[in-house]
Amino acid sequence: MNFSSIETLNGSNYKKWKQDIEILLGLMYYDLAIREEESATLIEESTIEQKVKFEKWEKSNRMGLLIMKKAMTETFNGTTSVREHILKMVHTAGKLKELEVPISDQFLVHMALNSLPAKFGQLKVSYNTQKEK
Structure with missing residues (x-):
């Protein structure tokens, strides 16, 4: 591979x-x-x-x-890529942690998945059906 x-x-x-x-x-x-x-x-x-x-x-x-x-993929909702969107969320979570307002990884993943467009529905289903998170 x-x-x-x-x-x-x-x-x-x-x-x-x-x-x-x-x-x-x-x-x-x-x-x-x-x-x-x-x-x-x-x-x-x-x-x-x-x-x-x-x-x-x-x-x-x-x-x-x-x-x-x-x-x-490079595109996400016509403006930014999925990767950039998720990285922005992670960066924001890091800033909140510095301000002593921590966000759990599980919540961050939940927010990232829920903010994806409908065309990523299969990704959400696949993630939610996994035993290991």
Whole structure:
């Protein structure tokens, strides 16, 4: 499997797209960010092991996001892409967290899914029927 074999996410192929992305990230050893929680922020007293783990997770997360970004459609409601829309929501949630108004990941996903146009209905159904969230 390689990147070019992944179908672009278009709303009706979410389940296959997600599975293909997970396989590709696993084969490329960039699946650490989806298998493990983000490690604690580094401080001066962090051990070399903690620094290495943080760097590996950070690289995995960055590469995973780039791969997913490339495998999504560019248009969303004629103005922005789905990717940009979701990233704006994540960015807003981060700002709220800084203001001590945290939003749970589950709620953020719920809001992102509900704000998608009707043509992404299959994506919503696929997500809601999964056992693992």
